[in-house]
């Protein structure tokens with residue numbers, strides 16, 4: 001669903017706000033209120049009609065593409081959202097139907113009937129070598145998740161300077177970060193052997209550009225995406241995954257293999 005398009009095309013209607021929803025006057029901390037999805041100050045404060053929880057309009061939009069349960073209380077929020085709350089005419093936004101979930105395709109290419117040319121054979125060998133190398137890397141990544149080994153903050157290396165986690169906007173605006181995130185996701189998602197890697201790479205990348213995926217609601221969302229009923233499950237898998245992607249993004253390394261060589265792991269999050 002194209003959220004922006006939906007919003008523009010949607011016939012929003014002005015409504016009377018329930019008293020409880022109206023902001024009390026003299027609320028000096030209004031600007032410091034944070035959205036639990038992006039962990040930043042609320043932008044276009046939006047309220048879930050049913051439970052009254054507040055998020056940025058854009059954040060809850062990204063969320064609503066995934067799930068119709070409130071990120072905070074899991075109540076069914078499919079009815080409507082209230083936004084433009086700070087204007088004189090707040091609007092009621094009816095959520096469009098949830099898009100169909102894509103089912104991962106497990107079909108494999110059929111056997112080829114024509115003879116294989118020598119140059120084709122060479123290319124296939126090179127591809128197979130690359131795949132074998134990728135398999136090895138994925139096996140190592142699986143161990144990280146199985147044994148709950150967290151990559152230590154690269155700044156624990158005295159020769160590198162501290163780098164904060166990039167914000168969603170920085171990831172969206174910086175092609176290098178987007179590229180790093182894509183490369184990381186393509187490999188890391190193989191750890192969850194049954195998921196559709198290409199589809200989820202695109203999908204999680206768009207989440208990363210909009211929200212902070214270490215936030216508690218985002219981790220729950222990731223867990224719904226990754227922990228499929230028949231797929232592998234890792235202890236704190238989704239939370240761990242979020243930690244690992246930001247560790248790579250804020251590291252000074254552009255290439256995964258260089259990062260792999262440099263990182264140290266720890267059995268807890270706090271000791272980096």
Ligand SMILES: [Zn+2]
Nearest residue numbers: 035038056059
């Ligand atoms: Zn937000």
Ligand SMILES: [Zn+2]
Nearest residue numbers: 051053070073
């Ligand atoms: Zn709620």
